[in-house]
Amino acid sequence: MKPVVIIVHEVRGITENLRLLASLLESEGYCVILPSLYGDNCAGSDGQESYDRFFRDVGIEKATERIGEIITANDGAGITLLGFSVGATIAWLQSRNGNVRSVVGFYGSRIRHFQDVEPLADVDLFFCSERGFDAEGLIGRLNGKQNVRARLISGEHGFYSTLDFDSPEIREANRLILASLKNGLHRS
Secondary structure (H helix, E strand, O other): OOOEEEOOOOEEEHHHHHHHHHHHHOOOEEEEEOOOOOOOOEEOOOHHHHHHHHHHHOOHHHHHHHHHHHHHOOOOEEEEEEOOOHHHHHHHOOOOOOOOOEEEEEEEEHHHOOOOOOOOOOEEEOOOOOOOHHHHHHHHHHHHHOOOOEEEEOOOOOHHHHHOOOHHHHHHHHHHHHHHHHHHHHHH
């Protein structure tokens, strides 16, 4: 059975870059699930409009439940959650789920509101510099937890949905994703 990667999108929904990422991961031998947390597979282009819609129509709690249902439906599949922004926060919250083997998250700034989580899964978190909070301080606190590796990378919050797929930031993110996934196979 192929290892399963569930990609959890940010507030913009399923973007073209996430579709390209899913194809890349499938070509590397992973079974990829790319669910929409929106009923209409929204892929918003405006950040603020997407943010408002996500928190009005979905929210973290409902999204976390939805991802939990997908995890349960794929029980025993060696699941990795790969999340971006609010998707990284949802993946972080699901890191306590015994059916999740590993979590890879990018710029999950809301994780700062859920620092009490003690992950059962192996967790790799990648943060960008943030205007709204001290990312480096959060990284230090998270690295004090068992099973967590967090670090600062270059790029602006949300870069994966706004930059060209061949940009240096996304190429580096893809390299980090593949390395995390391969390392996760050896940690199990």
